[in-house]
Structures are given as C-alpha cells and as structure tokens.
Amino acid sequence: RVQVDGEVEIDSSRVGIVFWRSLSGKLKVRNSEIGLMHIWFGGGPSRIEIKGLKSGSRQDLNLTTPEGGSLSLQDTTVAMYSLSLWGIYDEACRKELVVEDSELAEIFAVFPVGSDVELEDMRPQFYDDWNIYDNPKVENLTWNLTLKNVKLEKWKIDIQGKAAIRDSYFHLDTWGSENEPEVEVENSTIITMHTRGSGYLRFKDVVFSKPEKVPIRFLYNLEDKQTTKPLVIEFEHCTIGPNALIEVGRAHENESRIILKGNLSFRIPEKEIYWFEGRIDREYSVLVTHENGTPIANSNFILLDNRGNEVLRGTTNEDGVVSFFVNFTKENWNESWTLYFPPYNLTKEIGFLTDTPILITPSGGVVLSSLLVPLFLMITVILLLHLLKHKFL
Secondary structure: OEOOOOEEEEEOOEEEEEEEEOOOOEEEEEOOEEEEEEEEEOOOOEEEEEEOOOOOOEEEEEEEOOOOOEEEEEEEEEEEEEEEEOOEOOEOOOEEEEEEEEEEOEEEEEEOOOOEEEEEOOOOEEEEEEEHHHOOEEEOOOOEEEEEEEEEOOEEEEEOOEEEEEOOEEEEEEEEOOOOOEEEEEEEEEEEEEEEEOEEEEEEEEEEOOOOOEEEEEEOOOOOOOOOOOEEEEEEEEEEOOOEEEEEOOOOOOOOOEEEEEEEEEOOOHHHEEEOOOOEEEEEEEEEEOOOOOEOOOOEEEEEOOOOOEEEEEEOOOOOEEEEEEEEOOOOOOOOEEEEEOOOOEEEEEOOOOOOOEEEOHHHOOOOOOOOHHHHHHHHHHHHHHHHHHHHO
C-alpha cells in the first residue's frame, strides 16, 4: 500500500496486491509480477486517461496526478487491474476518468453523500462506448467515468447517498453515519454485500448468490462515527442463497443496529452463519387462512421461547395477518421459537432462517410442538382416568 507522500520501488519481485492512491504517492515497479494492481483515484478535479490495461500481459504504464503522485510500471505483468473512484480523507473524488482498450477485474464506484442516481444494467460486460451519465438519472455526482472498448468483470458499487438500481449484477456497499443512505434494488443479483452504519435499503425480486459462496456482511465498527439510527432492510420476494453466507459484525453497545423486514427466503444452512457480535431484529409476518385461501381474522396466537416461556401474544387483523419482531444476538440466533394458536391447538416452529411470510392453515391439520407434548399427554391421561372411573362406578 502506497500512502500519501509515500515512495515505494519494487524491482524483480512477485507481489500479491499493490495498492496505489492517486494523490502524492509515488510507485515504481520494474521487471515484476503483480497479482492485483489496485489504482485508487481521488483528489481534486482533473482528467486522467488510461489505455491498454491488459490482464496477464507484460507491459508498461505511466500515470501522473496534479497532486504530485506518480505510478510507473515497467516490463511488469499484472494479472488483474482494479480501479476505484473514491474520495480520500472525507473529500469527494472529483476526477474525470477515461479508460480505453482495457481489461478490468473490477471498478469500485463510490457514490458520495448528496448524490442521487438511477442505475441500470450494471453488470459484467463489454463496454464499447459508455459513460456513467448514460444511466437514467445521475445528479450531484462529483466524478465522471467513460469506458471505451473495455471488458469489465465486476462492478463494486458503494452508495452513501440515494440510489435506485435495476436489472444489474453487482457487489453492493452502503456506508451510513450522519448521512442516511437510501438504496432500492430491483430485479437484480447481488454477488456480495457489505453494510456499515445506518440507512434504509429496499430489495425487490433480488437474489443474493453466485457460483461461489457470497458473503453478506452486516458490519458496524466502533471506530466509525456513531449514530443511534438503525440500518433498516426491507425485502420483497427476495432469496439469500443457495451459495451465500452471512456475517454479523459489531454493534454499538446493546442498541439495535439492524432491522430486517418483509418477505425473505433463506436457502443456506446454519453452518453458513458467522455471528461475531451485534443484534438483528427480524420481522415475521404471519398469514392465517382457511384451505381455500380465505383469511381468518381475530385469530389469537402466543409466541413461546425455546424453554416454553411466553414472549408475546397477538391477534390477526381482518386480512388474517399479524406481524411481530424477534431480537437475535450471538447467544440466541440458532435457537427456535414456537408460534402457538390455542383455538386450533396448532403450532409452528420458527427461527432466524425461517422464510417469511409464514403461512398457517388451521384446517390443514394439527402440528404439536415438543413444548406442548407433555401438556397434551397429561390431559389425555386425566381424561382416560376420568372415563375409567365412571366405567367401574
């Protein structure tokens, strides 16, 4: 990693990752091999043109910036190139970047606080002649990007402002502190996702998966600017998996940091949950209907924890629907709860990975929870004794 004002020279070496920021850092590489060359463009307004970045080929590259930075690759092979448009030291990136005749492993595009965009078809593809402003809406964006004759393998999109993204295949980051990012994603595949801090995210018809396992990370670091507002994520017809894993990071003390709402299906096993710290409040919506689909209003239920203790009571509305939240932490995320409907003596086990909405059809039969079996047996024995007593009298 070449820091601001730093100077690094690499000669006749093999290096896994080299990270260069386009301020005043200086990097010279000669006769070497680099696994991933990450070029981070930030700083004040200027136009930068890059041509001929070819994966796996030995080549030369020379870049300079108005801030005094320089990047020089001489007779060096780079397996993959990654370009970033990202502000440095809380300052927005103001570069105008033009990339031509190149092969890129990824572009990391950070849409800063105050930006408002509508993005479409952000996916791996060949870009003949494309500009970021070709999207339906781009407002208050501080940087510009043009791709000409460029093959791109992955978009990494970081939203710190407001965004609507449709028909895309990408990695998503959100980062909220004093700002409250608002993101809507529709009809897309998210190949990885990292969330930090607060904000509001809404997903409709979105799949979180790809051929290899997809990390979905809910993160909040204590060194971040603290905010008492939660991260709210709402789902509509969405699926996590089958190739996915979930990581839950830190929370600030015991405050609720993440709220999951809406209709969500999980296609992953418990072994793919890595819960380090923090709390997630998950909403469960329950629909109670007859077998013909007619909703059952005023249906009472009791929620029991895994020890049989009552947690809450509720009643379905006129549409046969009731919603409630369960708070999950590192200590209880893999435990089960029981929905008990006394009028029908029917139960349903639920947990963190339970699909929502939960459909209940009382006329479809009775399912006894293990928590209620002892009570059921006791009542049965009492009835039998009562019958025997009257038989022999």
